Amino acid sequence: MNLDFAPEDVAFREEVRTFIAENYPPELRGKQEEGEELSKADFLAWHKILAKKGWVAPSWPQQWGGTGWTPTQKYIWSEEQARADTIPVLPFGISMVSPVIYTFGTEAQKEKFLKPTYNGEIWWCQGYSEPGAGSDLAGLSTRAERITGDDGKAYYLVNGQKTWTTLAQYADWGFFLVRTDPAAKKQEGISFLLIDMKTPGITVRPLITIDGGHEVNEVFLENVKVPVENRIFEENKGWTAAKFLLAHERSGIAGVARSKRGIERLRGIAAGQPGDDGAPLLSDPMFKRKIAELEIDLTALEYTELRTLAGEAQGKGPGVESSLLKIKGTEIGQRLTDLVLEAAGHYGAPYFRGFPTEGGNALPIGPEFAARAPTTYFNMRKTSIFGGSNEIQRNIIAKMVLGL
Ligand SMILES: Cc1cc2nc3c(=O)[nH]c(=O)nc-3n(C[C@H](O)[C@H](O)[C@H](O)COP(=O)(O)OP(=O)(O)OC[C@H]3O[C@@H](n4cnc5c(N)ncnc54)[C@H](O)[C@@H]3O)c2cc1C
Numbered sequence: 071m072n073l074d075f076a077p078e079d080v081a082f083r084e085e086v087r088t089f090i091a092e093n094y095p096p097e098l099r100g101k102q103e104e105g106e107e108l109s110k111a112d113f114l115a116w117h118k119i120l121a122k123k124g125w126v127a128p129s130w131p132q133q134w135g136g137t138g139w140t141p142t143q144k145y146i147w148s149e150e151q152a153r154a155d156t157i158p159v160l161p162f163g164i165s166m167v168s169p170v171i172y173t174f175g176t177e178a179q180k181e182k183f184l185k186p187t188y189n190g191e192i193w194w195c196q197g198y199s200e201p202g203a204g205s206d207l208a209g210l211s212t213r214a215e216r217i218t219g220d221d222g223k224a225y226y227l228v229n230g231q232k233t234w235t236t237l238a239q240y241a242d243w244g245f246f247l248v249r250t251d252p253a254a255k256k257q258e259g260i261s262f263l264l265i266d267m268k269t270p271g272i273t274v275r276p277l278i279t280i281d282g283g284h285e286v287n288e289v290f291l292e293n294v295k296v297p298v299e300n301r302i303f304e305e306n307k308g309w310t311a312a313k314f315l316l317a318h319e320r321s322g323i324a325g326v327a328r329s330k331r332g333i334e335r336l337r338g339i340a341a342g343q344p345g346d347d348g349a350p351l352l353s354d355p356m357f358k359r360k361i362a363e364l365e366i367d368l369t370a371l372e373y374t375e376l377r378t379l380a381g382e383a384q385g386k387g388p389g390v391e392s393s394l395l396k397i398k399g400t401e402i403g404q405r406l407t408d409l410v411l412e413a414a415g416h417y418g419a420p421y422f423r424g425f426p427t428e429g430g431n432a433l434p435i436g437p438e439f440a441a442r443a444p445t446t447y448f449n450m451r452k453t454s455i456f457g458g459s460n461e462i463q464r465n466i467i468a469k470m471v472l473g474l
Contacts, residue, residue, distance in 0.1 A: 095119070108157065194243055209256060212230025214249065226298060227295060228295075229293060234286045238274045239274055244289070245302075275290070340413055393464075393466045417435060417441075
């Protein structure tokens, strides 16, 4: 693998860097620095700027708005976004459901959903997990029965409950896995439905996570009428589309570029933060070793990701590598937050922005980074659970690679 950037790649990096510097909204930057919870409009502000530029969905087929970038350009793009600490484009529409739609959908479905998703006009949520079906996703029990509506059209009548549904409080549409044949083998009776979240019978209730944020929800579906034309792919074959989507979801979770930026930031923090002996933490051999170990693991992950990207460029879809990238990427992201919290020391006592100060939620003191260290630490615990837990990814590797 030639690791030198070609002159055109260097020029591309410059173009991207300038674009971000000139176009990233300063008010968004301000909110990020203050650690404020982002609103729907905040999330969409950067999305819409990128859509206008034509850069919001680099991996899509060019026919639908993809950039046609080389793997190196895509890599540079993710590095530059991390370097500038831009908020990520949410994956649910752009990198999860859209690849399913352009791979398995009908022409009418592509026409209806791809462009508005690209432009940030449809906010998607993912309705896979249920209270009794997470790791064992194929055991899901939300039921969809075919009925004929009063208008004479064919519908599914959907009843059940989904959980952990990220940002469903903002969603216009959701992609749901439902059971259409309860008599069939688990994986064979599932269908993939697109559901308008405004349909009567849908209730979204918040779940508050340990970092105090409202990111996830429970979604209840009671006699929700979904037109049959909203089904993607064949009835009872939804598992094929569901698995395809999960591979895309997992490889996106690795977050290599963001962790690289995180290590740089950690070094800066450790250089300015005194250790037990009063000297900067960065000169403490134990702390330095922890950063070095993290950096070595991250470099190894980076090359694995580059190999995967090169494979994708040759038409090999993300396979079992996505499990590996997910495990290592999330572990590294969590270790980073462990070290930032360690650097914060006693200033890293939990403080939840927006919560009352009575009852132990005292206003933060100490260096500015320390106030956000605990919430980020708590928030990152989710990464080894979602997208299929890391234990489940290890099972996949054991089966597919080791043949166990
Ligand atoms: C913050 C957050 C956001 C999420 N967002 C979404 C979303 O938007 N949409 C959505 O559909 N889902 C979402 N999820 C759900 C996520 O995919 C599930 O939490 C995950 O698949 C694990 O399922 P579970 O929570 O039911 O845990 P369980 O399956 O009950 O697992 C509990 C524990 O047992 C372990 N375990 C289970 N089976 C095995 C096994 N066979 N071998 C070894 N260990 C095993 C697991 O690793 C885990 O540690 C989200 C989760 C979180 C935490």
